[in-house]
Amino acid sequence: AGGAAPPPPRQCKLDPKSELRVEVPPDAPLRVRLVAGTAEIFGTELPPEGWVPIPPRSKIAIFTWHGATLELDGVTESEYPSEETPMVVYVNTHAILDARRARARAAAAQGGDLEASQGPRVIVVGPTDSGKSTLCKMLLSWAAKLGWKPTYVDLDIGQGSITIPGCISATPIEKPIDIVDGIPLEMPLVYFYGHPTPSINPDVYKVLMKELAKTLERQFSGNAESRAAGMVINTMGWVEGLGYELLLNAIETYKANVVLEKLWKMLKDAVQSKPNIDVVKLQKSEGVVLRNSKYRQKTRSFRIKEYFYGIANDLAPHSNIVNFNDVSVYRIGGGHQAPRSALPIGAEPVADPTRLVAVNISTDMIHTVLAISYAKEPDEIISSNVAGFIHVTDVDIQRKKLTYIAPCLRDLPSRLLIASSLTWYEA
Ligand code: ADP
Numbered sequence: 001a002g003g004a005a006p007p008p009p010r011q012c013k014l015d016p017k018s019e020l021r022v023e024v025p026p027d028a029p030l031r032v033r034l035v036a037g038t039a040e041i042f043g044t045e046l047p048p049e050g051w052v053p054i055p056p057r058s059k060i061a062i063f064t065w066h067g068a069t070l071e072l073d074g075v076t077e078s079e080y081p082s083e084e085t086p087m088v089v090y091v092n093t094h095a096i097l098d099a100r101r102a103r104a105r106a107a108a109a110q111g112g113d114l115e116a117s118q119g120p121r122v123i124v125v126g127p128t129d130s131g132k133s134t135l136c137k138m139l140l141s142w143a144a145k146l147g148w149k150p151t152y153v154d155l156d157i158g159q160g161s162i163t164i165p166g167c168i169s170a171t172p173i174e175k176p177i178d179i180v181d182g183i184p185l186e187m188p189l190v191y192f193y194g195h196p197t198p199s200i201n202p203d204v205y206k207v208l209m210k211e212l213a214k215t216l217e218r219q220f221s222g223n224a225e226s227r228a229a230g231m232v233i234n235t236m237g238w239v240e241g242l243g244y245e246l247l248l249n250a251i252e253t254y255k256a257n258v259v260l261e262k263l264w265k266m267l268k269d270a271v272q273s274k275p276n277i278d279v280v281k282l283q284k285s286e287g288v289v290l291r292n293s294k295y296r297q298k299t300r301s302f303r304i305k306e307y308f309y310g311i312a313n314d315l316a317p318h319s320n321i322v323n324f325n326d327v328s329v330y331r332i333g334g335g336h337q338a339p340r341s342a343l344p345i346g347a348e349p350v351a352d353p354t355r356l357v358a359v360n361i362s363t364d365m366i367h368t369v370l371a372i373s374y375a376k377e378p379d380e381i382i383s384s385n386v387a388g389f390i391h392v393t394d395v396d397i398q399r400k401k402l403t404y405i406a407p408c409l410r411d412l413p414s415r416l417l418i419a420s421s422l423t424w425y426e427a
Pocket of ligand 1 (some may be wrong): 021022058059060061127128129130131132133134135237285286287288289290
């Protein structure tokens with residue numbers, strides 16, 4: 001930094017079962033290359049030849065089971081090897097899940113019932129920065145490498161890894177997760193909550209979890225292969241109070257039968273007494289990087305930017321204009337169900353947290369993200385998944401026109417839009 005010459009390419013020799021931890025700065029490129037041996041980044045093997053670009057702001061570990069020599073070219077904020085990793089325990093966990101998948105597949109082949117043919121539904125819980133998303137990625141990539149197609153379910157609306165923040169989503173993982181491109185985005189099933197924390201409207205969060213679960217159950221019932229491969233579910237880092245309640249809710253909603261706890265013992269009593277649920281406590285890796293709330297806020301903002309501009313800033317979003325009349329914007333939640341005058345004397349109006357409210361387009365919407373619903377009618381919005389997102393760049397009240405950017409040029413696939421509290425400011 002500061003105009004200094006970048007460091008020259010350098011080699012690093014790793015002992016078996018050790019890893020090189022690397023933090024990439026926001027603006028300087030880094031690439032790595034395997035010179036000898038084998039190595040993987042969070043479950044995905046490095047190719048035997050060629051340079052692999054590591055995206056800016058990544059914090060990664062390049063792990064080797066049998067030893068490796070790596071070459072790094074570019075700037076890092078830190079790079080150091082470590083032999084203290086929980087990888088052996090993680091891969092043993094993977095092996096147990098693999099056996100359960102095989103058992104489910106065998107049961108399906110013998111015409112077993114839905115219960116027996118259901119593979120593991122693993123839910124990973126623990127505080128923020130305990131390495132939950134990373135563990136999910138490893139379990140998914142290892143499973144995919146063996147030919148399974150597990151479903152990744154991401155309930156983390158704060159730092160989701162499938163699409164922009166404020167969403168809960170699911171997607172099948174058919175091959176090890178790409179080091180550069182991340183989770184594949186061809187067919188994610190996305191439900192839009194619209195805020196980075198569940199406390200704004202926990203009832204809506206629960207309803208959306210249910211809707212996503214319902215859709216997945218429907219898909220699984222017609223697809224023995226995905227059913228046997230099961231799910232890996234990532235959760236929010238909020239593990240107290242309401243966060244805890246929502247976790248128990250998630251375990252129930254997704255019928256999770258394996259709970260992987262990262263450094264956290266609270267769930268044990270609540271869940272372990274139930275039959276058919278295994279709770280496994282796992283070590284956190286010392287390599288997991290702590291991120292403060294400001295950093296997380298920034299990451300959220302980058303995730304939104306990435307959606308429109310691509311990870312490597314290689315996409316050009318399109319700017320479009322619509323008339324106010326051509327779209328309808330709704331907000332989920334808020335408002336009162338019935339006016340006081342319509343209620344029996346003495347009854348208090350109750351806010352219906354899942355009520356749909358039509359929103360007038362105003363300049364307040366500038367810089368916010370709107371989701372495009374697949375719903376055909378407004379009352380289907382809460383039970384429908386979303387097609388994608390637009391970012392409002394201008395609102396002209398006088399001429400009744402809204403300007404937005406979208407990742408592609410084609411017209412909006414639907415006129416029903418969902419408002420959110422997610423903002424992003426183009427720098
Ligand atoms: P959580 O999902 O629990 O909030 P993450 O899995 O996102 O935590 O991990 C936090 C950060 O630490 C991420 O940027 C991740 O890439 C990084 N990280 C995880 N494990 C390691 C490791 N062994 N070495 C270096 N960085 C790591």
